[in-house]
Amino acid sequence: MTEAEILSNAIQAAQATAAIFSLFLTIVSAYIAALYFFLNRAPCLRTMAYVLLSIAFVALGALAVNMQYLGEGLHTAWLKLPQKATGMEVLGPPIVVRSLFLDGREAAYWASWALGGVVYLALTYLTFVYRWPQRAPQP
Numbered sequence: 001m002t003e004a005e006i007l008s009n010a011i012q013a014a015q016a017t018a019a020i021f022s023l024f025l026t027i028v029s030a031y032i033a034a035l036y037f038f039l040n041r042a043p044c045l046r047t048m049a050y051v052l053l054s055i056a057f058v059a060l061g062a063l064a065v066n067m068q069y070l071g072e073g074l075h076t077a078w079l080k081l082p083q084k085a086t087g088m089e090v091l092g093p094p095i096v097v098r099s100l101f102l103d104g105r106e107a108a109y110w111a112s113w114a115l116g117g118v119v120y121l122a123l124t125y126l127t128f129v130y131r132w133p134q135r136a137p138q139p
Contacts, residue, residue, distance in 0.1 A: 001077050003085060010074050010091055013067060020063050027056050028119055032126070040132035050127050057120060068109060075105065 001009075031053050039046040078084075078091035090103075 003078075003081055006074055006078050006081070006091065007086070010071075010078075013071055013074065017064075017067050020060055020067065024057075024060055024116070024119075027053065027060075028123065031123060035126055036132065039127075046127060050124075053123065057116070061116065064112065071105065 031049065034049060035046070039049055075091050078088075
């Protein structure tokens, strides 16, 4: 692969990753709204919605793992290039994502999976433990 092809594929991968994150935020927002407005009063429907949420999270997680695998392949191909016209030594997240102990790809990997886990645990709590306040009936 040429440098231009690798960069083009990396940009497309970044766009796909942004789409996955956007879907994640949309699903979480819709689920919280559904819990607030009607699922808190319907235990059977709430359980079904939670199962569907879990399936959606598994599908998004599988897509994220695939994107990580493809990203690693692009990174490996980038490292094999003899000369880079861009001057970038590595292909990966911007410097903002890098930490003291991990490179950018590793830090982004752990941060995204930690975020997904925390959100899933919070939604589990909101679904089965939290007692939603009763709203007054509308006239």
